[in-house]
Amino acid sequence: MMAARDWQARLPAVLEELAQTETCISYRALADRLDVPAPLRIRKTAEALDRLIRADHAAGKPLRAAVVISARKTGLPARGFFSTCHEIGRYFGPEDGAQAAFFHAMELRRLYAEFTP
Numbered sequence: 001m002m003a004a005r006d007w008q009a010r011l012p013a014v015l016e017e018l019a020q021t022e023t024c025i026s027y028r029a030l031a032d033r034l035d036v037p038a039p040l041r042i043r044k045t046a047e048a049l050d051r052l053i054r055a056d057h058a059a060g061k062p063l064r065a066a067v068v069i070s071a072r073k074t075g076l077p078a079r080g081f082f083s084t085c086h087e088i089g090r091y092f093g094p095e096d097g098a099q100a101a102f103f104h105a106m107e108l109r110r111l112y113a114e115f116t117p
Helices: 005-021 025-032 043-056 081-085 098-115
Strands: none
Touching: 005 025, 005 043, 005 081, 005 098, 025 043, 081 098
């Protein structure tokens, strides 16, 4: 059996693999793929993604968390993605709608450019 925190160590590699194939994944599917332990699997996943957004931004890198999208928001990440991007000064718009979709598309393009040949 894997240690409870192994999933956090595997998170960056899984997101990079998704970026290499230009694939997005839902929060639930990511939690399943990483075997995030219950309870509060989605919250734990979102909190780990939040930390990764901050680290990527601080390093001047594309946001690997951009490949994780909400099953309810038509291909966009959940509100937490946009609020964290706002907190770190990377995004200054609403959490949904055309501006959010444009920002997300640009982040995906930056990410794909970094990880695809």
